[in-house]
Amino acid sequence: MACPSGTFAYTIRAGDTFYLIARAHGVSLDALIAANPGVNPDRLQIGQVICIPTSPGPGPQPGACPTLRLGSQGASVRQLQTLLRNNGFDPGPIDGIFGNRTHAAVIAFQRSRGLVQDGIVGVLTWTALGVNCGTTPTPPPQTCPPGTRSYEVRAGDTFYTLAIRFNTTVAAIQRANPNVNPNDLRIGQRICIP
Template sequence: MQYVVQAGDTLSSIAQRFNTTVEAIVRANNISNPNLIFVGQVLIIPTGPTPTPPPPPPPPTTVCPRLSLGSRGPAVTRLQVLLKNAGIDPGPADGIFGPKTDAAVRAFQRQRGLPVTGIVDVPTWVALGENCGVTPGPTPPPPPPPEECHCPVLRLGRRGPAVRLLQRLLQERGFYSGAIDGDFGRRTERAVRQFQRQQGLPVTGVVDEATWRALGVSCCPIEPRPPAGMPIDTKVVRGLRLILFTDKRVYQRGESIKITLTKTNTTDDPITLRYPTTQIIEITATNAQGNVVWRWSEGRQFAQAQRVITIFEGGTQVITEFWNQLDNNGRQVPPGTYTITARNLALEVTLSVQIEIR
C-alpha cells in the first residue's frame, strides 16, 4: 500500500501507525537517510498484519452509584454534601455511610415521596440534584412530599395515630421491630431512646419537637390568637376549626395588609387534606361594588401534582399572606371598604372579613 507523508510525520511514527518497522519502510523505498523525508513524499508501506486498533476507552465511572449502609468512598462524601445542602444532617462528610447517613437518606426519601429504603439509587440521586445521564431532556420535579402538621409530645402510655406514625418512622430507620399498633409501650420507648442517642439528642424517651424533626416530620406552629377587636370569621368543617383574620381593621393607603388563615384539628384523630395541585388556598379582595380587584394566585404558577397535608389531633396549620393594596394591574386601589375572602381548595369552604382603606 502507499502512504503520502503528512506534516509532522517521521518514519518511526509511520511505522508505528501501520504496525511495521522503520527498517522495512527503508528497504521498501530505498531510503538512504531515514531521518530525511518530506511532506508529499509517497511511501510504499510493506504489507503485513492488519494494524492493531487503539484500545477502546474505559467505560466512564458512573456518577450515581448505588450506595447503602456500609458503603465508603468519594461517592458517599458527595452524597453527604448533597444531603447537607438539602437541609438534612448526615453527620460529617467523611465518606462513610454509617447509621446517621442512613437516617438522613431515609428522611430525604420520605420528604421527596420516594420509597423509604435507605438505599441511594438513581431516583434518589436525581432528587438530590445529580445529573445521572439516564433520561434525556429535563427531569420533571418530584411531587411535593406529604406534610405533617403538629408534633404532639409522646411518651410512655400514649396511644393513637401519632404513635403509629412514630413507630413506622422508627421502623423505617431500623430502630423498631415491633407491631405498628399505636401503643407507646416499653419497646417503643427503647427505640426512641436509641434513635435519640444516635442523633445526638437528649436521651429522654419522650418524643418532643426536636425528635420529630430528626425523624423528618415538619412541625407546624401552635394556633395563633387573632388580635382583639380585629375582623374575624370562623367556621368548623370536618372537625377542622378555620379562622380568618387580618392584623388591622383600618389601614392607611399603601400599608401592607396581613391576612392569616388557621386550620386547627379539634378531633382525636389526624385529618388529611388532599389538594389537586400545589395551590392550597385562594385569596381575593373585592371592592364595595362587588368587583374582585386583587387575586392572590394571579401571575403565580402551581405544579400539577397532588399535595397532601395531615394535621394531627390538636395541631394547627397556619397560612399567612400579604396584600400590598395594589390591584392585579399594579395600581393602588382607592380608599373604601374591601372584603377579603379566603377559600380552602381541599375543603371548598370560604371565609370573609371586611377591612377599610383610608
C-alpha cells in the first residue's frame, strides 16, 4: 500500500488501536482516521498497513513533541539527543541529525521504559524522557497488592508468557488481576505480577 504525501506507512501489530497509534505518534485521532478513509478502526488486523500523518493535524497540538524518526534533523533532534544522553543513552554527537546511533539510543531507551521499540519518537517517548507534551496525562498505574508488582503489557504478552517470564503461574496472575480479561490485554495496560 502506498501512502500519500504527508503520511507514512505503519503495519498494525497485536494490541494496536487507532487511539494508541495516534497517541504514540503524536497525531490526533481525527487526523489518523481522516488519513485512512477505507479503514474501519474497529476491525484492525495484524499485518494490515495504514497511513499515519506526519503532522499532528486538527485537535490538541503537542508542539513541544514533534514526531521524529531516522532522517529527521533540526533543533528538536538536538533536544532529543541531549535528553537521551542525560538519561544514560549515547546518541552519538549532539548534531541535530537523527542517524543510526541516535536511532539505536532511542530503541534502547524505549526498551528500558517498556515502550514499543520502533525507533520513532512520538508523544509517549517524549513523555518518558520528561517532556510535557501538553497532552492529557495517562492515569497513574494501578496499585498492586503486597507480594505483586506493577507491569505494563507489551506487544505479544499473554498471561501464559508472563507466567513463564516471571516464574509464576497463570492462575496466580489471574488471582492478582480479577478484573482483567486475559483474552483482551492491551499494550500499555497495567497489571499486577505475583
